[in-house]
Amino acid sequence: MLPAISLRGVSKSFGAVAAVDGVDLDVTEGEFLTLLGPSGSGKTTVLRIIAGFEAPTSGQVLLGGQDVTDVPAFRRDVNTVFQDYALFPHMTVAGNVEYGLKVKGIPADERRRRTAEALEGVRLADLGGRRPSELSGGQRQRVALARALVNRPKVLLLDEPLGALDLKLREEMQVELKAIHAEAGITFVYVTHDQGEALSMSDRIAVFNRGRIEQIGPPREVYGRPATAFVAGFVGLSNLLVGDAALRTVGRAGTFAIRPEHVAVTDDGPGFDAVVTSIQYLGPDSRVHCLIDGGGTVVASGSSGRLATVTLGQRVKVSWGPESVLELGPHH
Amino acid sequence: MLAPPLAWLLVVYVGSLVLLVAGAFFSLDEFTGKVTSQTTLSNLDEAFTEPAYWSLVARSIGVAALVTAICLAIALPVAFYVAKIAGPRAKRALIVAMLLPLWSGYLVKAFGLRAIVEPGSGGRDGGLLASLTGWSPGFGYPAVIATLAYLWFPYMLLAVHAGFERLPDTLVDASSDLGAGSLRTFRSVIVPVLVPSIAAGSIFTFSLSLGDYITVKIVGGTAQMIGNIIERALLAPNQPLAAAFTLWPIGIMVAYLWTMGRLGAFENL
Numbered sequence: 269m270l271p272a273i274s275l276r277g278v279s280k281s282f283g284a285v286a287a288v289d290g291v292d293l294d295v296t297e298g299e300f301l302t303l304l305g306p307s308g309s310g311k312t313t314v315l316r317i318i319a320g321f322e323a324p325t326s327g328q329v330l331l332g333g334q335d336v337t338d339v340p341a342f343r344r345d346v347n348t349v350f351q352d353y354a355l356f357p358h359m360t361v362a363g364n365v366e367y368g369l370k371v372k373g374i375p376a377d378e379r380r381r382r383t384a385e386a387l388e389g390v391r392l393a394d395l396g397g398r399r400p401s402e403l404s405g406g407q408r409q410r411v412a413l414a415r416a417l418v419n420r421p422k423v424l425l426l427d428e429p430l431g432a433l434d435l436k437l438r439e440e441m442q443v444e445l446k447a448i449h450a451e452a453g454i455t456f457v458y459v460t461h462d463q464g465e466a467l468s469m470s471d472r473i474a475v476f477n478r479g480r481i482e483q484i485g486p487p488r489e490v491y492g493r494p495a496t497a498f499v500a501g502f503v504g505l506s507n508l509l510v511g512d513a514a515l516r517t518v519g520r521a522g523t524f525a526i527r528p529e530h531v532a533v534t535d536d537g538p539g540f541d542a543v544v545t546s547i548q549y550l551g552p553d554s555r556v557h558c559l560i561d562g563g564g565t566v567v568a569s570g571s572s573g574r575l576a577t578v579t580l581g582q583r584v585k586v587s588w589g590p591e592s593v594l595e596l597g598p599h600h
Numbered sequence: 601m602l603a604p605p606l607a608w609l610l611v612v613y614v615g616s617l618v619l620l621v622a623g624a625f626f627s628l629d630e631f632t633g634k635v636t637s638q639t640t641l642s643n644l645d646e647a648f649t650e651p652a653y654w655s656l657v658a659r660s661i662g663v664a665a666l667v668t669a670i671c672l673a674i675a676l677p678v679a680f681y682v683a684k685i686a687g688p689r690a691k692r693a694l695i696v697a698m699l700l701p702l703w704s705g706y707l708v709k710a711f712g713l714r715a716i717v718e719p720g721s722g723g724r725d726g727g728l729l730a731s732l733t734g735w736s737p738g739f740g741y742p743a744v745i746a747t748l749a750y751l752w753f754p755y756m757l758l759a760v761h762a763g764f765e766r767l768p769d770t771l772v773d774a775s776s777d778l779g780a781g782s783l784r785t786f787r788s789v790i791v792p793v794l795v796p797s798i799a800a801g802s803i804f805t806f807s808l809s810l811g812d813y814i815t816v817k818i819v820g821g822t823a824q825m826i827g828n829i830i831e832r833a834l835l836a837p838n839q840p841l842a843a844a845f846t847l848w849p850i851g852i853m854v855a856y857l858w859t860m861g862r863l864g865a866f867e868n869l
Contacts, residue, residue, distance in 0.1 A: 319773075319777060320776075320777075321773050321776070321777075340776070340781075341773070341776040341777055342776045342777070342778075342779050342780055342781055343779075346777075347777055347778065348773070348774070348777045350770045350773070350774060351770075352768065352770055354768065354770035354771050354773065354774035355774075356771060356774070356775075356789055356792075356793075357793065358792040358793055358795075367775070367778050367780075367788070368778035368779050371778060371779045371780045371784060371788075372779050415774075415778070416777075419778065419779070
């Protein structure tokens with residue numbers, strides 16, 4: 269089967285700045301792919317190149333096997349949910365949702381039926397007559413979603429769609445988006461800088477840094493076997509061991525990462541001597557920061573119950589199994 | 601804090617407007633040419649029931665509307681280019697270029713246009729157009745409309761430019777994303793979102809054109825607008841009749857401002 273989206277050697281420069289630097293990417297049909305990275309890493313530019321809002325400086329964009337590099341946005345079978353929603357302020361909610369169908373010349377009765385269905389799908393059936401300015405942030409978000417989905421695109425592009433929502437609403441919308449993805453069966457490309465969101469929603473994650481993809485794979489793989497120090501630090505927390513600390517604790521030179529949940533803190537037994545420098549209580553879990561004798565800080569995390577006896581300034585042993593030491597490639 | 605400026609506005613602006621309107625109700629001493637203390641409705645009668653004045657008022661409105669339409673038709677693409685396409689340096693230069701005409705005098709510009717449209721006659725060379733092309737619109741309504749459009753264009757341009765600056769780029773992206781080509785996006789998204797800015801700009805072009813009488817004298821030839829009738833009455837001198845004539849533009853502008861207000865012209869000032 270042809271990939272829904274293929275990027276081949278896509279680069280984009282703004283003046284002297286390379287925002288995207290040679291990205292190759294295949295997105296399978298029906299997949300939920302997340303582009304994850306800090307701001308300025310090129311993930312949004314890649315999304316805009318797929319949508320057709322930006323032309324790549326070099327490289328090719330294929331949709332369903334067709335080269336669309338020179339096809340304008342309005343002729344591409346993709347739809348976008350914008351970060352600021354980009355709802356038309358002079359149209360009603362229904363008018364916004366209907367717009368794409370109207371532009372394509374769909375007959376009025378079918379238009380009305382599909383608009384009503386789409387609004388129902390995002391639980392806004394009663395608000396079709398309102399103006400966007402009369403809606404809450406979460407409702408606007410859902411209008412933007414309905415406006416894109418009503419066109420039944422092959423690919424839905426989402427540019428940090430939950431960024432402007434508060435935490436509780438964001439978590440609700442994450443679940444809702446996953447349900448919509450499963451139901452609609454279309455390809456989602458989702459841009460976010462929130463690693464938790466990426467891990468919980470995606471089939472695959474592409475981690476962006478400085479215009480390149482550092483690693484691409486399923487969430488468990490990206491989290492469990494980070495390819496670079498950047499990925500280890502950006503996706504979840506990691507204890508990085510380099511130089512002296514690596515030689516002493518791992519026994520050889522290189523760059524290594526250990527997830528805090530794999531670090532055990534005990535009163536005695538095997539391990540490295542350390543002192544507790546800070547304790548973070550996070551509700552169900554806690555984090556304990558330890559300074560290993562001779563240099564090197566490691567963070568251990570675990571259930572607050574298990575770490576309840578640890579006190580600030582206490583002398584402890586920190587230890588980890590050899591299988592939880594991740595050897596990292598060089599930083600790009 | 602606001603009391604002194606408000607009082608000033610009340611006395612100078614509203615006060616003089618009230619005096620002006622009140623002046624229309626007094627009669628003129630035929631022999632001395634002075635305003636008497638006797639009140640009368642005959643000035644209003646003359647200004648509002650004479651059909652010749654109706655057509656003059658209608659022509660004035662037509663000129664103001666045409667000037668506004670021309671300014672808008674040029675301002676839309678220019679402002680779009682400046683606000684959305686030009687790079688930062690070109691943008692600065694273009695904004696200065698937009699403001700530059702406002703720094704030169706009204707009369708300079710009006711006489712400049714006169715020098716362009718002046719027709720050649722009786723062995724005399726004409727203006728720039730006539731000597732370059734052998735053709736010129738000559739003096740009259742077309743020259744008046746062209747001159748007024750040239751004079752007031754920067755006001756429309758600035759208002760529309762401000763509107764484009766406020767128009768989020770993502771709205772244009774969203775329209776194109778939903779399948780609309782450039783023309784459709786322009787018609788269905790950009791223009792409706794710009795309506796308040798266009799309305800605000802049109803208040804300048806419409807009101808300044810409607811009340812103009814100097815340009816008409818410079819390039820209008822035999823053309824007449826409301827302002828010329830008011831001026832003639834004032835110099836007659838017949839101040840009460842001139843005051844009665846001013847009720848025409850005052851009434852038209854009140855109706856115009858009300859309509860533009862409904863379109864949102866005052867929401868983003």
